[in-house]
Amino acid sequence: MKYIYRQTLFKILAKLPINLGDFFYHSLQKAIGSLDLNKFVERQQKDLEKVTKVAEKLNISFENSTVVEIGSGWAPVTPYIFIHFLKALRVLTYDINEHYSQNRIKELNNIFINKFPKEFKNINGLPDSIRYFPNTDIIKNPPKSGSVDFVYSRNVLEHISPNNLFSIHKIAIDFLKPNGKLIHLVSPSDHRAYSDKTLSLWDFLQYGQGQWDRIQTRFDYHNRLRLPQYIDIFEKTGYKVIYKFHDNPSEIPKNFPKKIDDEFESFSIEELTAGSLIFILEKN
Numbered sequence: 001m002k003y004i005y006r007q008t009l010f011k012i013l014a015k016l017p018i019n020l021g022d023f024f025y026h027s028l029q030k031a032i033g034s035l036d037l038n039k040f041v042e043r044q045q046k047d048l049e050k051v052t053k054v055a056e057k058l059n060i061s062f063e064n065s066t067v068v069e070i071g072s073g074w075a076p077v078t079p080y081i082f083i084h085f086l087k088a089l090r091v092l093t094y095d096i097n098e099h100y101s102q103n104r105i106k107e108l109n110n111i112f113i114n115k116f117p118k119e120f121k122n123i124n125g126l127p128d129s130i131r132y133f134p135n136t137d138i139i140k141n142p143p144k145s146g147s148v149d150f151v152y153s154r155n156v157l158e159h160i161s162p163n164n165l166f167s168i169h170k171i172a173i174d175f176l177k178p179n180g181k182l183i184h185l186v187s188p189s190d191h192r193a194y195s196d197k198t199l200s201l202w203d204f205l206q207y208g209q210g211q212w213d214r215i216q217t218r219f220d221y222h223n224r225l226r227l228p229q230y231i232d233i234f235e236k237t238g239y240k241v242i243y244k245f246h247d248n249p250s251e252i253p254k255n256f257p258k259k260i261d262d263e264f265e266s267f268s269i270e271e272l273t274a275g276s277l278i279f280i281l282e283k284n
């Protein structure tokens with residue numbers, strides 16, 4: 001779908017009262033098929049496989065751990081994987097919106113029962129080991145001091161403002177155990193390019209902040225931070241990066257912006273185009 005149609009719809013929805021806007025946004029996502037739970041499970045499983053491979057190398061085990069997920073999304077796929085395959089004790093999953101529904105959990109349970117009949121025999125509703133905190137800002141309602149082993153986020157940090165990223169990481173210093181770790185998977189690319197192939201994954205770098213703020217809405221907020229800026233936030237809030245990964249395109253595509261905004265001029269092309277970021281952090 002050309003981003004301009006999608007954008008116009010988002011602009012209209014953003015003008016509605018929050019509940020109404022959210023209702024139509026959910027309906028729209030359903031209608032355009034972005035809520036295919038089978039695909040969610042496949043993608044999240046793949047990403048967690050990458051993470052577990054690295055974790056093994058770093059001697060990190062999730063067994064009996066308490067995991068906080070930031071950005072629950074549409075269904076508890078990540079919590080199921082942490083509990084049932086990585087043997088975590090509990091997952092507390094936070095989202096500033098409310099996307100889970102009884103029906104979607106039922107649908108997800110059926111997918112897991114069919115895919116993994118051994119591990120998912122008696123699953124009914126959301127298991128007690130998973131606590132969902134919808135409409136909850138972790139900055140204002142953090143977990144108890146020193147109670148958390150891991151923080152996990154996937155495709156969420158890019159949707160959080162730099163100020164809030166600072167606050168979340170400062171607060172996590174308190175609720176993480178001394179040995180606790182944060183694992184972030186970040187997609188820093190222009191998400192409009194996923195559905196509009198005329199745009200490159202870096203299209204939004206041409207805009208100044210004011211222009212970009214006129215294009216984006218609360219439904220598709222993207223902070224456009226580049227790789228070094230994430231590292232800067234982590235280091236300034238008291239962490240060291242013990243693992244990092246990123247990929248880069250094999251060649252710069254023809255539709256890469258002819259001119260990027262001054263805000264991004266100081267970055268190298270590798271830093272500008274770094275994608276599929278993975279970070280593992282621990283306290284300094």
Ligand SMILES: C[S@@+](CC[C@H](N)C(=O)[O-])C[C@H]1O[C@@H](n2cnc3c(N)ncnc32)[C@H](O)[C@@H]1O
Nearest residue numbers: 070071072073094095096097154155156159160
């Ligand atoms: C693109 S979805 C990713 C969901 C899921 N992690 C996944 O990988 O499919 C981003 C999610 O982060 C949530 N989110 C955005 N800002 C947040 C914040 N400050 N705290 C918690 N959740 C947030 C959104 O409501 C949305 O559910």
